[in-house]
Amino acid sequence: MPEIIKVNGLCKTFGKLQAVNNLSFSVNEGDVYGFLGQNGAGKSTTIRMLLTLIAPSSGTIELFGKSLSSHRKEILSQIGAMIERPDLYKYLSAYDNLKLFAKLSGCKITNQLLMNQLEMVGLADRAKDKVKGFSQGMKQRLGIAIALVHNPALVILDEPTNGLDPQGIADIRNLIKSLSTEHKKTVVVSSHLLNEIEQVASRILIIDKGRKIIEGTTQELLDPNQTVVDIETNDAQKTYTLLSALTWKNHLQPLINDKISLTLHKHQIPDLLRSLVKMNIDVYALQQRHSLEDYFLKVTSGNYVQPV
Amino acid sequence: MYNLFKLELYKIFKRPRTYLSFAAITALIVIIQIGLLKDGKEYISFVLADLGNSFEINGNLCNGYFVCFCILQLLLIHVPLLIALIAADMISGEANMGTLRLLLSKPITRTEFVLAKFAAASVYTLLLLIWVAILALFVSMAIFGTDDIFLVKNNYAVQIAKDDIFWRYIGAFFFAALAMLTVAALAFFLSQFAENSIGPIVATMSIIIVFTIFSTMSIPIFNKIKPYMFTTHMVAWKEFFDVKVNADNESIVGTIQRPDKIINSALILIAHIVGFVGISVYSLKKKDILS
Amino acid sequence: MKKIIIVCLSSIVLSFTVNAQDADALVKKVKAKLEQVNDYVAEGKMKTDVAFIKAPVGRVKVYYQKPNKLKLVKEKGISILPKGGVSINSSSVLGLTNYTAIDAGEQVLNGTKVKVIKLLPLDEASDIVITTLYIDEGQLLIKKSATTTKENGSFEMEMYYGNYANLGLPDKMVFSFNVKDYKMPKGVTLDFDDDMKSEEKLKLKKKKGRVEFIYTNYIINKGIDAAIFKS
Structure with missing residues (x-):
């Protein structure tokens, strides 16, 4: 797969603040590239550098195999972006907003194209309504329509689910999936809602304090050995003591607030259940948590050492 | 670039704020016209003051040309606010709406962006001035007649013959356009440093007010800095309404007393416009868009 | 247009002194010459020359009807005349009926020998204090007059004759008067940029103002619609 984005040694300082520090990564064609980091980790700064909104202090950026600094116009015409929460032109209708940005992107506009885009984000019936009456979620969806209207090869979505309700988040998730699978686009998506990313991204980059922490496929990063299981029983203290006496001792996490958690391989969960039954413990709930969110919190806690 | 310019114009004329300026201008001018229509004679005698005691000045003194002059004299101090209302919002407003980052990540250069935006702000300024001309000059001519x-x-x-006035107004409006474009350029320049339009609007007006105070107060220490203030040069449109006289003290038709002053002031204003827009281009090119 | 000519000379009871009889006779002869004209319409140019007023030359029409109806109509535009009375016709200076004429000798005026006659009004209410006439005795033409008034300062009139000299009508008339200093507060003019050099300002302080009438054409004794004097 050809590399759509290739970033090498990217740095950005704002005064004394090192917002991005020697960041290198690459995105392949067809990837849904999840860009993860806590607030202030440097995600938005990096994305803005990809869109020429911020000039890097050092480092190189290549998109579509060309240097961004020397082929800016050509490259940007192939990118569709939505950065954070766009308010858009409140005094214009959804249709007019979309048309305006479509014209700026230099694509051929037809009424059909614009309506199709609005249809895709579920705003067709509100096409003629002024944006000032829109909810944040609707603006967000219109922002996505704007990012996609000129049929770009690369779509960059910065925090696309920010401010959306659960249904809105699910809609965006489905949209990102369909962009990748149906429309064969390369998508870069940043978010701090990590469970959203793990459901859509094929590759993930985690950054913290402007540095790359880890980069890999979602599967690589979701190590099955690191599944976390939370158990709720009739007697937490007793359960903890009994489990400590068995081989589960090595998997047990310290008991905090009567909450029993074990870190184990996904395949060990049935054995754990059987043990609990044998010990005559009433199990009220058993919840598997092995998600990227735990992983993310772990890797960004500052003392993580990448497993060999 | 032309496409971008058209879109900027489209945005300006789609927003209600734009028409607020035109409405404000209309209201101001109509109020002045009604005032002069009702009490023009009293106003004239106030303006003539001492001269009226020594001379008998007869004719249609309160005619359309005079009314237009009065309106311009009063209005050109206030129109900058209406210009700042739009020009100071050109970039800061986009930052505020979160559209600046969208626009600048489109395949357009920042130079094109700044120039197209300033060109659109200039069109708005010129249209506002044309509207002033229509109301203040043509409507006044129709209501008050000419003399x-x-x-x-x-x-x-100075008395200028009726047939020798109209071209002066054309000149004066062209000059006023330069003066107002200077205001637009200043507001536009300040616009990129803020993320909402209030700051640049207030800053533009503050600069104009402070400079105008310096320009109008005849205090020797201020007189030294006056020539360096653009506000001093903004009023040079009035020079169109002064004539040369011959040895017999007869005014010479078609002449201007101090054309050098007009040219000098116009050049200074043009330099300001070029300066403000140039710095805007330079600084926006260097700017990191964080809004 | 408002009537701009205020003929200040009111009726005066005639009074003669032995010394004044010659002078009076001369004044009467001049008067008689002027009385050949019942009415006229004069067309010409009016030029206002006051140091601090820049005004263009305007075209005027002057209507006159015996004995003292006079009206100046500017064809277009604004007219600026000194307040208190511009007498723009010879008859007006001779409109007095109650005066004392005193012979004040002879003088040479612009190369012509003229008789100087002073007219003193006898009516105390009269605004005029004294009028001096410079009369070309041979042609019976008033070449110049100088009037001092109580309220409206002093003014002079110089008359230059040509085609209509036989009827005592001048081709050119220059009305001179004293002017006060021009002062206008900046709050009124809204003109804050005052970069005029002081020598230029000094030039504007010239104390004399002039209004010049140059007549190109007279229509004499053809009758005038009375309405003209009313408007």
Whole structure:
């Protein structure tokens, strides 16, 4: 797969603040590239550098195999972006907003194209309504329509689910999936809602304090050995003591607030259940948590050492 | 670039704020016209002041040309606010709406962006001025009729023959356009440093007010800095309404007393416009878009 | 247009002194010459020359009807005349009926020998204090007059004759008067940029103002619609 984005040694300082520090990564064609980091980790700064909104202090950026600094116009015409929460032109209708940005992107506009885009984000019936009456979620969806209207090869979505309700988040998730699978686009998506990313991204980059922490496929990063299981029983203290006496001792996490958690391989969960039954413990709930969110919190806690 | 310019114009004329300016101008001018229509004679005698005691000045003194002059004299101090309302919002407003980052990540250069935006702000400024011209000049001409214009200045009075006035207004409006474009350029320049339009609007007006105070107060220490303030040069449109006289003290039709002053002031204003826009281009090119 | 000519000379009871009889006779002869004209319409140019007023030359029409109806109509535009009375016709200076004429000798005026006659009004209410006439005795033409008034300062009139000299009508008339200093507050002019040099300002302080009438054409004794004097 050809590399759509290739970033090498990217740095950005704002005064004394090192917002991005020697960041290198690459995105392949067809990837849904999840860009993860806590607030202030440097995600938005990096994305803005990809869109020429911020000039890097050092480092190189290549998109579509060309240097961004020397082929800016050509490259940007192939990118569709939505950065954070766009308010858009409140005094214009959804249709007019979309048309305006479509014209700026230099694509051929037809009424059909614009309506199709609005249809895709579920705003067709509100096409003629002024944006000032829109909810944040609707603006967000219109922002996505704007990012996609000129049929770009690369779509960059910065925090696309920010401010959306659960249904809105699910809609965006489905949209990102369909962009990748149906429309064969390369998508870069940043978010701090990590469970959203793990459901859509094929590759993930985690950054913290402007540095790359880890980069890999979602599967690589979701190590099955690191599944976390939370158990709720009739007697937490007793359960903890009994489990400590068995081989589960090595998997047990310290008991905090009567909450029993074990870190184990996904395949060990049935054995754990059987043990609990044998010990005559009433199990009220058993919840598997092995998600990227735990992983993310772990890797960004500052003392993580990448497993060999 | 032309496409971008058209879109900027489209945005300006789609927003209600734009028409607020036109409405404000209309209201101001109509109020002045009604006032002069009702009490023009009293106003004239106030303006003529001492001169009216020594001379009998007869004719249609309160004619359309005179009314237009009065309106311009008063209005050109206030129009900058209406210009700042739009020009100071050109970039800061986009930052505020979160559209600046969208626009600048489109395949357009920042130079194109700044120039197209300033060109659109200029069109708005010029249209506002054309509207002023229509109301203040043409409507006044229709309501009050035309005659010679008699103007009192600090050191002398000037009477300009009716047939020798219209071209002066064309010149004056062209000059006023330069003056207002300077205001637009200043507001536009300040616009990129803020993320909402209030700051640049207030800053533009503050600069104009402070500079105008310096320009109008005859205090020797201020007189030294006056020539360096653009506000001093913004009023040079009035020079179109002063004529040369021959050895017999007859005014010479078609002449301007101090054309050098007009040219000098126009050049200074043009330099300001080029300067403000140039710095805007330079600084926006260097700027990191964080809004 | 408002009537701009205020003929200040009111009726005066005639009074003669032995010394004044010659002078009076001359004044009467001049008067008689002027009385050949019942009415006229004069067309010409009016030029206002006051140091601090820049005004263009305007075209005027002057209507006159015996004995003292006079009206100046500017064809277009604004007219600026000194307040208190511009007498723009010879008859007006001779409109007095109650005066004392005193012979004040002879003088040479612009190369012509003229008789100087002073007219003193006898009516105390009269605004005029004294009028001096410079009369070309041979042609019976008033070449110049100088009037001092109580309220409206002093003014002079110089008359230059040509085609209509036989009827005592001048081709050119220059009305001179004293002017006060021009002063206008900046709050009124809204003209804050005062970069005029002081020598230029000094020039504007010239104390004399002039209004010049140059007549190109007279229509004499053809009758005038009375309405003209009313408007």
